[in-house]
Amino acid sequence: AGFNSLNSVLMNDPQRPVAFEGLKKQLETIWRTLRVPPADTKHVRRYIFREASPTNLAHLFYQVSRWTQYHAQVQKTSELIYRREMLLSDLKDHLQVAGGVVDEALTHKLSDFYAYSHEAIYHCNA
Numbered sequence: 001a002g003f004n005s006l007n008s009v010l011m012n013d014p015q016r017p018v019a020f021e022g023l024k025k026q027l028e029t030i031w032r033t034l035r036v037p038p039a040d041t042k043h044v045r046r047y048i049f050r051e052a053s054p055t056n057l058a059h060l061f062y063q064v065s066r067w068t069q070y071h072a073q074v075q076k077t078s079e080l081i082y083r084r085e086m087l088l089s090d091l092k093d094h095l096q097v098a099g100g101v102v103d104e105a106l107t108h109k110l111s112d113f114y115a116y117s118h119e120a121i122y123h124c125n126a
Contacts, residue, residue, distance in 0.1 A: 011054065020052035023060045030067045034074065073123060080120040087113040 031041055048059045091109050098106065 016057055017052045020057050020060065023064050024049060027060065027064050027067060030071055034071055077120060077123040080116055080123055084113065084116040084120050087116055
């Protein structure tokens with residue numbers, strides 16, 4: 001609609017309801033994807049979903065941003081955990097094929113495994 005900033009949307013009475021409904025749909029989709037419990041969405045539904053006021057639209061924009069970042073973090077963490085598990089499986093296979101002998105390839109794989117483990121733990125705690 002040719003808006004240059006969030007403020008221009010907040011102050012544009014005719015477009016505010018359209019933006020409000022779009023952000024509500026986006027937030028509902030994120031919540032469904034993440035399987036967010038109703039108790040965690042109750043406050044937003046009760047106080048922010050009421051009307052398309054500039055204040056509520058600003059709060060809704062913040063909520064969409066916050067949950068979008070959280071969703072990206074969950075996806076990244078899940079991806080790291082999956083890769084870590086694949087590396088662990090590869091380590092076990094390597095040891096079995098090598099007859100329990102530690103070689104240079106195993107040390108590189110072990111290094112990668114620890115790096116993914118560290119990064120996965122970091123993302124879980126971020």
